Amino acid sequence: MNYALSGGHKKTLEAAQTILDIGGNAVDAAIAAYLVSFIAEPCMASIGAGGFAMVNDGNQIKVIDFFCQTPIHKKKISQQNFYPVTIDFGNTKEDFHIGKGAIATPGAIAGVYKLHQLYGSLPMRDLIEPAKIWAREGIALDRFQASDLTLLEDIITQDPEMKNVFFSSDGKLKTEGDPIRMEAYSDFLEVLSYEGRDLFYKGEVAKSIADDMTDGGHLTRADFESYEAIVRDPIQFEFMNTKVSTTGFPSVGGMLTTAILNTFQNNVVGKNLEAYSIEHFQELALIFSSISKFKNDPAQIANYLFHNFAINPDTDQKSNAKKWGGTSHFNVVDKNGISVSLTTSIGEGAGYFVPGTDMQMNNMLGEEALMPNGFHNWAENQRLQSMMCPTMIVTDSSKTRLSLGSGGAGRIPYAIAQVIINSEYFDLPIDQAIDKARIHFSNPEFEVENDFDLNTDLIPNINLWKGKTLYFGGVNAISQIGNKHIGYADSRRFGSTITSD
Secondary structure, eight states: OOOEEEESOHHHHHHHHHHHHTTOOHHHHHHHHHHHHHHHSTTTOOTBOEEEEEEEOSSOEEEEEOOOBOOSSOOOGGGOOOEEEEEEOSSOEEEEEESGGGOOBOOHHHHHHHHHHHHOOSOHHHHHHHHHHHHHHOEEOOHHHHHHHHHTHHHHTTSGGGHHHHBOTTSOBOOTTOEEOOHHHHHHHHHHHHHTTHHHHTSHHHHHHHHHHTTTOOOOHHHHHHOOOEEEOOEEEEETTEEEEEOOTTBHHHHHHHHHHHHHHHHTTTOOOOTTSHHHHHHHHHHHHHHGGGTTOHHHHHHHHHHHHOOOOOOOSOOOOEEOOOEEEEEEEOTTOOEEEEEEEOTTOOSOEETTTTEEBOOTTOOGGGOTTOTTOOOTTOBOEESOOOEEEEOTTSOEEEEEEEEOGGGHHHHHHHHHIIIIISOOOHHHHHHSOOEEEETTEEEEETTSOOOGGGSSSEEEESSOOGGGOEEEEEEEETTEEEEEOOGGGTOEEEEOO
16 A cells, blocks of 8 residues: 655655655654654754654554653742743733743653654664754745744744744744754754663753753753653544544543544434534534533543443543643554554743754643643642544554544644544545534634534624634544545645655
């Protein structure tokens, strides 16, 4: 069979293509793509990020959890470098908190090496090479990344040494088409290719970060030395006679996706909904508003899944911190059917760049909306929760028929669930399943893209959007149609695809 790729940036996918063309498997390709995304998608991905990768090797599906970990010890508030930055989104403004005190232990590099340990077939040096070259040569900003860069300018400029990366010689912020060059990242990758994972978690990089964190941050050498990427089992269930696998705890997003799909399946028994009818809208609205009452609490969601559907997600690991910031997602399926679905995030970034790398650290501890008990009340040394939830639908022979994931903050599980409903219940082609309108419940209003057959004058609390927008996520997917894999990218976030012959 052929291979297929879908994701947030063309160069991210071209890195994967390069590896597949020299005989690497889907995991090799995903590693190369992820390392290139740190340049191509600098507002989304970095060595300071975390994420989840779902892998189907044809025998079993596993989730590699390399999301961020809260610090082992918490400093007093008075000792923290932690402060707000206001981001202007045009029709609204929002405060995000950044600084060294907002940084959690990142898992990106640990995730890369865990993936390679478990599934890699080519030497890591070969997988690092595309990122090492393009970091030095530069990758042009696309429209979406340029827009994000503009939004996050006040965060990026916290480190004056990064002006040579993100600003032109005339002092203006780079725009669409301008190249992003990260020569220090290229140098870091060269050393990484020799020293491996320990460079970041036990070597000079860990020491450099930990030394800087003494002035206002929580992280120490112990945080890096104790960090591990964790191999987890996915949540698995049947939906409309298909086998669905999604990311389990600490992904609250995967638990919500499971709840939405199973509730929808129960509710439509004996019904014959027409796609994008008033009845379709009402069904989604009822489910979304009901599930919102769980307030993203994993214990409540787990209890609902167990008592209503006999699904028992593992939530034994204690965690009371929630995070669902800016994200990027890509998928890889190789010619042998091995598939990878990977989602990653740095939040908005902390404004702190790791010396000698051009790479920004996450601000996972610094968003007010995600700290319901107030800042600084997170539990120490715990995995953060996330809305990111790479998801797959598999055939009876355990091959991946559909691989998908999304960016979109708290809307991620709702976007993924709606695409699966469109595809598996309404039998829409996957491109239409992705492109068709979505809804989201933002209490007390329903945010609605304008495809539904609605008389909004008769339905209260509806905010109707005239066009497609990144607010509703950016679902990238790969589908098997007959004997061919085909990639699909969501126009809401200007995604990209590559499909071989």
